[in-house]
Amino acid sequence: MPERKGRPNLGPAAADQNRSALVSAARRIYARHGHEVPFNTIAKEAGVGQGSLYRHFPNRIALAMAVFEENFLELEELAREHAADPRCFELVFARLVRQCVDSLGFIGIIASAGRDFPLDATIGRLAAVLTGPLDRAQREGLLRDTLTIDDLLLILRMLYGTLSHGVPGDAGPTVLAQRVLDLVGLPVRVADPPPG
Amino acid sequence: MPERKGRPNLGPAAADQNRSALVSAARRIYARHGHEVPFNTIAKEAGVGQGSLYRHFPNRIALAMAVFEENFLELEELAREHAADPRCFELVFARLVRQCVDSLGFIGIIASAGRDFPLDATIGRLAAVLTGPLDRAQREGLLRDTLTIDDLLLILRMLYGTLSHGVPGDAGPTVLAQRVLDLVGLPVRVADPPPG
Amino acid sequence: MPERKGRPNLGPAAADQNRSALVSAARRIYARHGHEVPFNTIAKEAGVGQGSLYRHFPNRIALAMAVFEENFLELEELAREHAADPRCFELVFARLVRQCVDSLGFIGIIASAGRDFPLDATIGRLAAVLTGPLDRAQREGLLRDTLTIDDLLLILRMLYGTLSHGVPGDAGPTVLAQRVLDLVGLPVRVADPPPG
Amino acid sequence: MPERKGRPNLGPAAADQNRSALVSAARRIYARHGHEVPFNTIAKEAGVGQGSLYRHFPNRIALAMAVFEENFLELEELAREHAADPRCFELVFARLVRQCVDSLGFIGIIASAGRDFPLDATIGRLAAVLTGPLDRAQREGLLRDTLTIDDLLLILRMLYGTLSHGVPGDAGPTVLAQRVLDLVGLPVRVADPPPG
DNA sequence: GATGAATGAGCGTTCATTCAT
DNA sequence: TATGAATGAACGCTCATTCAT
Numbered sequence: 150m151p152e153r154k155g156r157p158n159l160g161p162a163a164a165d166q167n168r169s170a171l172v173s174a175a176r177r178i179y180a181r182h183g184h185e186v187p188f189n190t191i192a193k194e195a196g197v198g199q200g201s202l203y204r205h206f207p208n209r210i211a212l213a214m215a216v217f218e219e220n221f222l223e224l225e226e227l228a229r230e231h232a233a234d235p236r237c238f239e240l241v242f243a244r245l246v247r248q249c250v251d252s253l254g255f256i257g258i259i260a261s262a263g264r265d266f267p268l269d270a271t272i273g274r275l276a277a278v279l280t281g282p283l284d285r286a287q288r289e290g291l292l293r294d295t296l297t298i299d300d301l302l303l304i305l306r307m308l309y310g311t312l313s314h315g316v317p318g319d320a321g322p323t324v325l326a327q328r329v330l331d332l333v334g335l336p337v338r339v340a341d342p343p344p345g
Numbered sequence: 346m347p348e349r350k351g352r353p354n355l356g357p358a359a360a361d362q363n364r365s366a367l368v369s370a371a372r373r374i375y376a377r378h379g380h381e382v383p384f385n386t387i388a389k390e391a392g393v394g395q396g397s398l399y400r401h402f403p404n405r406i407a408l409a410m411a412v413f414e415e416n417f418l419e420l421e422e423l424a425r426e427h428a429a430d431p432r433c434f435e436l437v438f439a440r441l442v443r444q445c446v447d448s449l450g451f452i453g454i455i456a457s458a459g460r461d462f463p464l465d466a467t468i469g470r471l472a473a474v475l476t477g478p479l480d481r482a483q484r485e486g487l488l489r490d491t492l493t494i495d496d497l498l499l500i501l502r503m504l505y506g507t508l509s510h511g512v513p514g515d516a517g518p519t520v521l522a523q524r525v526l527d528l529v530g531l532p533v534r535v536a537d538p539p540p541g
Numbered sequence: 542m543p544e545r546k547g548r549p550n551l552g553p554a555a556a557d558q559n560r561s562a563l564v565s566a567a568r569r570i571y572a573r574h575g576h577e578v579p580f581n582t583i584a585k586e587a588g589v590g591q592g593s594l595y596r597h598f599p600n601r602i603a604l605a606m607a608v609f610e611e612n613f614l615e616l617e618e619l620a621r622e623h624a625a626d627p628r629c630f631e632l633v634f635a636r637l638v639r640q641c642v643d644s645l646g647f648i649g650i651i652a653s654a655g656r657d658f659p660l661d662a663t664i665g666r667l668a669a670v671l672t673g674p675l676d677r678a679q680r681e682g683l684l685r686d687t688l689t690i691d692d693l694l695l696i697l698r699m700l701y702g703t704l705s706h707g708v709p710g711d712a713g714p715t716v717l718a719q720r721v722l723d724l725v726g727l728p729v730r731v732a733d734p735p736p737g
Numbered sequence: 738m739p740e741r742k743g744r745p746n747l748g749p750a751a752a753d754q755n756r757s758a759l760v761s762a763a764r765r766i767y768a769r770h771g772h773e774v775p776f777n778t779i780a781k782e783a784g785v786g787q788g789s790l791y792r793h794f795p796n797r798i799a800l801a802m803a804v805f806e807e808n809f810l811e812l813e814e815l816a817r818e819h820a821a822d823p824r825c826f827e828l829v830f831a832r833l834v835r836q837c838v839d840s841l842g843f844i845g846i847i848a849s850a851g852r853d854f855p856l857d858a859t860i861g862r863l864a865a866v867l868t869g870p871l872d873r874a875q876r877e878g879l880l881r882d883t884l885t886i887d888d889l890l891l892i893l894r895m896l897y898g899t900l901s902h903g904v905p906g907d908a909g910p911t912v913l914a915q916r917v918l919d920l921v922g923l924p925v926r927v928a929d930p931p932p933g
Numbered sequence: 934g935a936t937g938a939a940t941g942a943g944c945g946t947t948c949a950t951t952c953a954t
Numbered sequence: 955t956a957t958g959a960a961t962g963a964a965c966g967c968t969c970a971t972t973c974a975t
Contacts, residue, residue, distance in 0.1 A: 164934065187969055189937095198936035203971075260510040268512060303507070303524060310506020311499070314456040316464065328499060333528050360959060383944055394961040399946070555974090556938060579965055590940040595967070652902040660904065695899070695916060702898020703891070706848040708856060720891060724921050752955070775948055777958095786957035791950075 168205050170195040172219075175212055179254020183315075184209070184261070210266055213255040217271065220248045224278050238286035241278065242301075242337050246330070249308055250322045251342065256309050272302065291336070304333055364401050366391040371408055375450020379511070380405075380457070406458055409451040413467065416444045420474050434482035437474065438497075438533050442526070445504055446518045447538065452505050468498065487532070500529050560597050562587040567604055571646020575707070576601075576653070602658055605647040609663065612640045616670050630678035633670065634693075634729050638722070641700055642714045643734065648701050664694065683728070696725055756793050758783040760807075763800055767842020771903075772797070772849070798854055801843040805859065808836045812866050826874035829866065830889075830925050834918070837896055838910045839930065844897050860890065879924070892921055 174195035178186055188209065192202040206212040227244055231237040249256065259266055276298050283301065286292040308329050312322050319325065327339045370391035374382055384405060388398040402408040423440055427433040445452065455462055472494050479497065482488040504525050508518050515521065523535045566587035570578055580601060584594040598604040619636055623629040641648065651658055668690050675693065678684040700721050704714050711717065719731045762783035766774055776797065780790040794800040815832055819825040837844065847854055864886050871889065874880040896917050900910050907913065915927045 167935080188971090189969080192937095199971090200937070200973080201935055204934075208970095260512075263511070264513050300528060303528065306510070307503045307507045307525060307528075310508075310510060311503045312506075314502070314506060314509070315459075316456075317460055329503060332496060332499065332503070334530065363960080384946095385944080394959095395946085396948080396962070397960050400959070404945095559939080580967090581965085591967085592941070592969080593939050596938070600967095652904075655903075656905055692920065695920065698902070699895045699899045699917060699920075702900075702902060703895045704898075705902070706894070706898060707851070708848075709852050717891075721895060724888060724891065724895070726922065755956080776950090777948080780958095787950090788952085788958070789956055792955075796949095 167195070167197050167201050170197060171202060171205055172212070172215060175216070175254070176251070179257075180251075184254040184257035209258045210262055213258040216252055216255045220252060221274060221278070224248070228278050228282060232281065235285065235289045235291065238279075238282035238292065239337050241282045242335070243340055245279075245305070246308065246326055246337065246339050247342070249305060250312060250326055250339075253309070253312055253322075257313060260309070260313075275302065275305075293334075304330075304335065307333070363391070363393050363397055366393060367398060367401055368408070368411060371412075371450065372447070375453070376447075379509075380450040380453035405454045406462055409454040412448055412451045413455075416448060417470060417474070420444070424474050424478060428477065431481065431485045431487065434475075434478035434488065435533050437478050438531070439536055441475075441501070442504065442522055442533065442535050443538070445501060446508060446522055446535075449505065449508055449518075453509055456505070456509075471498065471501075489530075500526075500531065503529070559587070559589050559593055562589060563594060563597055564604070564608060567608075567646065568643070571649070572643075576646040576649035601650045602654055605650040608644055608647045609651075612644060613666060613670070616640070620670050620674060624673065627677065627681045627683065630671075630674035630684065631729050633674050634727070635732055637671075637697070638700065638718055638729065638731050639734070641697060642704060642718055642731075645701065645704055645714075649705055652701070652705075667694065667697075685726075696722075696727065699725070755783070755785050755789050758785055759790060759793055760800070760803060763804070763842070764839070767845070768839075772842040772845035797846045798850055801846040804840055804843045808840060809862060809866070812836070816866050816870060820869065823873065823877045823879065826867075826870035826880065827925050829870050830923070831928055833867075833893070834896065834914055834925065834927050835930070837893060838900060838914055838927075841897065841900055841910075845901060848897070848901075863890065863893075881922075892918075892923065895921070 171191060174197075175191050178191050178194050182190075189199045189202065191212075192199045195202070206215065224241060224245060228237065228241050231240050234240065259268070259271075279298060279301055283292070283296070283298060287294050287296070308326055311329055312325060320328075323339055323342060330337050330339065367387060370393075371387045374387050374390050378386075385395045385398065387408075388395045391398070402411065420437060420441060424433065424437050427436050430436070455464070455467075475494060475497055479488070479492070479494060483490050483492070504522060507525055508521060516524075519535055519538060526533050526535065563583060566589075567583045570583050570586050574582075581591045581594060583604075584591045587594070598607065616633060616637060620629065620633050623632055626632070651660070651663075671690060671693055675684070675688070675690060679686050679688070700718060703721055704717060712720075715731055715734060722729050722731065759779060762785075763779050766779050766782050770778075777787045777790065779800075780787045783790070794803065812829060812833060816825065816829050819828050822828070847856070847859075867886060867889055871880070871884070871886060875882050875884070896914060899917055900913060908916075911927055911930060918925050918927065
């Protein structure tokens, strides 16, 4: 007489559903409570057993990587689509900032992983998406010539660092991000968050 | 059945020594491991019992406050001494940046205290030290007129945010801080850390 | 790095077993050492991890409540069964006294919870079980008319108070309880404890 | 340059003062918070160093004993003064009840000392004070003949037990004590507490 | 594959007791 | 003798991780 109570066991069929439920639960939870919530909070929010969480993502880093993968794909596609557009840089960077704002928790996981996580590949991939658009923007005279990829990476880090420490009376993260970009003199307009 | 062996009890005379031993142990530990180390790691590093740690600093925030108090006094004295100097702003801000670099862990404590710690007084005090020097520097034409106190506070936050998430292959924090200042266009030269 | 050796994990199937093991361990431990033993002594006695103790009973009060619930059900059933019996009061009250003797530790938890535990509902439920039998016994002339429900509650409190402070050379609790009842002139005979 | 701060060290002269300050601080504290307050709370309330507390009373039991000694002297004197009075029992017992109400905390110390404290001597002394008055009262027909010294001791225990577990909405202890005495049929009127 | 109970190491904190001054 | 700082064992509780079903 199995399955007496609790969530029904839907069997293997539910695997994919569970996986995405976990990712979006993580987005919600991390946005609300930061990345230091007990790991199984996410399982609960996703309506999934704790074992399933561990099966899909053996640790927090794996979860973050999954989100980054989505983010990268989106970014790379955007860059490809607008390769010919002189304003490509602004488009891509604005989207990147948007992602950064939306994925604070996942970045936080990586940030606090320290040497447990080799950052090089991720940074390389980020540099790769940005290089083309940056060059182009500089050739068009839309961006000062002295700005390097490393500067952009540092700016991203500043952005994350600034946003990651919420303060009671803060302006919303979008507004704050815009102020940061303005202060470093980057002519990029942060888009509003997607509705929902 | 306490105190059977181990550390000798040096008596009340050691109180002040212990207090400063705790503060400097905290500086060391936080610099090496971030502000999330178990609290009593600090007691161990200071060579002091856990109870003494709690006697001197009933919680992490109290420890941070003690350090901030020292920092503020130093800053306020510096501002007073150089009130007449046109380069006062640079001196004070450079020192502030230095303190920020050296006190990352303590700032981290406050940053993660959230609503448990009323930030207003601290921010007000910071604004108060900076206002005079900022005005003066702008009158002297050493700083662009559009820069507000709020911008400075945001820059400090960016600075802290950037430094607070150490990354394996990082340049030293001093170098990183300098790059941040350069990126936001603040003509301030970060001093080298005091030896020792 | 949990669960490297030691107790085997018997899986969820053991949940119910564990729960009752905890309750009966608590009965044993509280009887032997009073309700102020470290909470996880009970886990150890039950042969169960500390986490399981907290899963089943998030705090001492929850443990006491579980026992009271059992006790109340027993009492209410007894009252129902013997509703027609003129000696119903004696039966019910004797059982109640028996429970009181056997559950001293759990009562102690509640008694020391102070304002953390709203006693009203529990007292109300107790009053409810006793009212019918009391009336009946008075109508039958088996009990003096002046005795109120409040008196009964006070007697119970006296009983608990008396038993709760064990004294080295004490007579057994059953004997002591009987002496208390005799002193207050309640014609109730305390049953012997159930064997085992 | 001794005595830089804090309470002045008055030297040996203050010994007696300190001792009584400690006892009356203990009365206040125990009345307000029960006997489980941290031991040095009493030193603080007395305005005395923690070392002095331990010098005068090496443990809680010693403190309780000191109070009991006072109580016994008072009781014995009262019994002696009124030896000829037929109402001696009532006087003495009422006073005893009053002491019991006022010294709940100290009794609690003893009650929770278990086997660490040999109760026999204390009980013997109590029995000794009560025997004469009890006999006399029975001879006078003021008390039922069946009442033994052991009954009286049990009544005291019931009294303490009842009062020791405060309950949020309780009537004052004096009122409660009276109800207990009435329930056990002891014709004794509990005096009001001494003012102050 | 999914479920969720079980495990126990580890951190924060308190407090009894000691002891240099 | 008085003072009060120092010590560290012990408890409450959380949560990462494992594993029987």
